[in-house]
Amino acid sequence: QVQLVESGGGVVQPGRSLRLSCAASGFTFSSYGMHWVRQAPGKGLEWVAVMSYDGSNTYHADSVKGRFTISRDNSKNTLYLQMNSLRAEDTAVYHCAKVVPGIVAVRGAMDVWGQGTTVTVSS
Amino acid sequence: QSALTQPPSASGSPGQSVTISCTGTSSDVGGYNYVSWYQQHPGKAPKLMIYEVGKRPSGVPDRFSGSKSANTASLTVSGLQAEDEADYYCSSYAGSNKVLFGGGTKLTVL
Numbered sequence: 001q002v003q004l005v006e007s008g009g010g011v012v013q014p015g016r017s018l019r020l021s022c023a024a025s026g027f028t029f030s031s032y033g034m035h036w037v038r039q040a041p042g043k044g045l046e047w048v049a050v051m052s053y054d055g056s057n058t059y060h061a062d063s064v065k066g067r068f069t070i071s072r073d074n075s076k077n078t079l080y081l082q083m084n085s086l087r088a089e090d091t092a093v094y095h096c097a098k099v100v101p102g103i104v105a106v107r108g109a110m111d112v113w114g115q116g117t118t119v120t121v122s123s
Numbered sequence: 124q125s126a127l128t129q130p131p132s133a134s135g136s137p138g139q140s141v142t143i144s145c146t147g148t149s150s151d152v153g154g155y156n157y158v159s160w161y162q163q164h165p166g167k168a169p170k171l172m173i174y175e176v177g178k179r180p181s182g183v184p185d186r187f188s189g190s191k192s193a194n195t196a197s198l199t200v201s202g203l204q205a206e207d208e209a210d211y212y213c214s215s216y217a218g219s220n221k222v223l224f225g226g227g228t229k230l231t232v233l
Contacts (some may be wrong), residue, residue, distance in 0.1 A: 035222070037169075037224075044126070044212060044224060044225070044226045044227040045161070045163075045169065045212050045214075045224040045227070046224060047214070047221075047222040047223065047224060050220075050222070059220040059221070061221065061222075062221075095168060095169070097169075100171075100174055100180075106216065106220045106221075106222065107155070107157045107216045108157075108174075109157070109159035109171055109174035109175070109214070110159070110161075110169070110171060110214075111171045111174070111180055113168040113169050113170070114168060115167075115168050116168060
């Protein structure tokens with residue numbers, strides 16, 4: 001079945017780096033745009049970044065621009081989020097999500113979500 | 124860009140209808156037909172319920188419907204059922220290659 005599984009979360013000190021992974025299965029990963037969305041404890045959803053199906057277009061939220069980088073390896077069916085210069089306010093559950101078919105990735109809704117991986121930034 | 128505005132809570136009795144609003148601006152909700160709605164039960168991943176204002180993914184009951192007027196989008200849940208109790212989030216393309224979410228609405232089935 002269609003599935004997304006995130007990994008790579010953990011506890012990290014402010015200013016350090018972390019790389020999240022999202023393993024996709026059950027669909028043709030290389031045909032779909034992908035998002036990262038985060039949810040701070042007890043808070044709502046916040047869009048983080050999106051990448052087109054072929055990696056040619058990437059966009060990031062202003063809150064993470066210059067610190068986070070979305071990327072993908074279609075040969076490994078995996079999406080990544082490189083997070084540098086982490087701050088306490090980056091503490092959240094990070095979800096990857098697949099874009100609905102037939103639409104430019106950044107405009108597309110998210111029709112399949114992973115369960116998320118937790119990132120805690122604390123000294 | 125600020126988050127889209129949703130009421131913090133909404134409620135209804137089983138069998139009734141409830142509508143949740145999502146207010147933005149002409150630069151996001153009002154400017155594009157790329158509004159989507161997500162349902163999230165506690166401790167679970169969000170689930171897509173409505174996309175492109177009023178389209179329903181396969182498997183989503185037709186009790187869920189979406190619409191938009193000017194800068195406000197709405198999600199209507201008809202024939203409320205106990206399992207509809209959850210948090211609901213709207214989202215919209217906001218131009219300039221950005222995406223916005225609403226703050227979320229907690230739907231209680233009385």
